[in-house]
Amino acid sequence: MFTATLHFTQHRECILRRLTADLESPIPIEIEEIQNGFVTFVLRAGPHADPFQSALEDADHVEHVDRLDEENLLVTKPSCGAYSAIYQNHGTLRRANTVSGRQREYNVLVFRREDLKAIIDDFETFGTVTLGKLEEFRATDSPLTERQREVVTEALARGYYDWPREITNEGLAEELGISRATLHEHLRKAEHTLLSAALANGYRQTGRGQFERVDLALEGDD
Template sequence: MFTATIHFTQHRECILRRLTASADAPFPIEIEEIQNGFVTFVLCAGEHADAFQSELEATDHVEHVERLDEENLLVTKPSCGAYSAIYRNHGTLRRSNTVSGRQREYNVLVFRREDLRRIIDDLEGFGTVTLGKLEPFEASTDSPLTARQREVATEALARGYYDWPRKITNEQLAEKLEISRATLHEHLRKAEHRLLSSALADGHRRTGRGAFERIEVDTGD
């Protein structure tokens, strides 16, 4: 697996391009869901939140705008193509993506170099692409998961198995991994158990609220 930073200049017209063109700094954006050609995302508009909300609500093709707090807007609109190109080619957007007029910066997790090449090819159909940092993805060495559990859980997350609604069924995911559905569920069950146990233990250690009762974790593969 690899993490890649993609710098993209959008050639298509886009409401975000117009809203953010005159700002001094890029705006962080976090993708929530892509479905049926629509993308739902959180836009950190900061001091521009009021103005952005008004313009988005007045734009016919914007399906939904919701004020989350003083600085953040939840928006659903048709994808201008970039997000779909990334997800269609098995990429996953990570945190800290930004938009500034025509300019976009996407931080993407991909499983294979071929997937990244296809993402870039698709993006070049309607913009200019420059590949920035490309690094092997290294999971934390203190992960509670076995290598196989991490592989299965990562694939499930990347392909939208944990999205709502799900972007891939358990049958399809098992087929992609070339394992049975029973084996898929066994790996995911154990991975979820270990991750939850680890997260709860860390939470108690950080807050110091009472003694933490050790959760027995299945150590089988």
């Protein structure tokens, strides 16, 4: 599992590109949800909240704008392509990202190097991208239950997380001798546990309210 920082120059027209083009500092964005080609995010607009809100509300393609407080907006709009590229290649966006005109910084979590390469390849169809920091997340003790670990290991071995998938959820459930509902429950809980651990910025929980630093040294390719 890897965390990567991608520096992206957006070639497509995008309302956020227009809103932030003349600002001195990047605007933080915190991703809340991506579904059916739409992305919901918190736009940390700061002193620009009023003009940003007006422009977003006037844009026909923006589905929803909600004022959270004096400085922050909750926005739902179609993805300009980057978010879809990340998620269709089995990546996950970390919450904190930034936008500054054409420039974007995305912090991405991926399970495999191949997935990261596929994300970069897709990015390059509508912009230019460079890879910044790349780190491997490793925990010395698995945070999964024994059964979750068995299910995830089998899913990886059978190509369930490949793109395209080499086995369907029905086939994987049959191999494991469990129902699809049980399979999805194990995978969902395991993915939530692993992602939560990885997104904790290089720390893992060792007890209630206690964390220790994880070794993030990146190993070379095999």
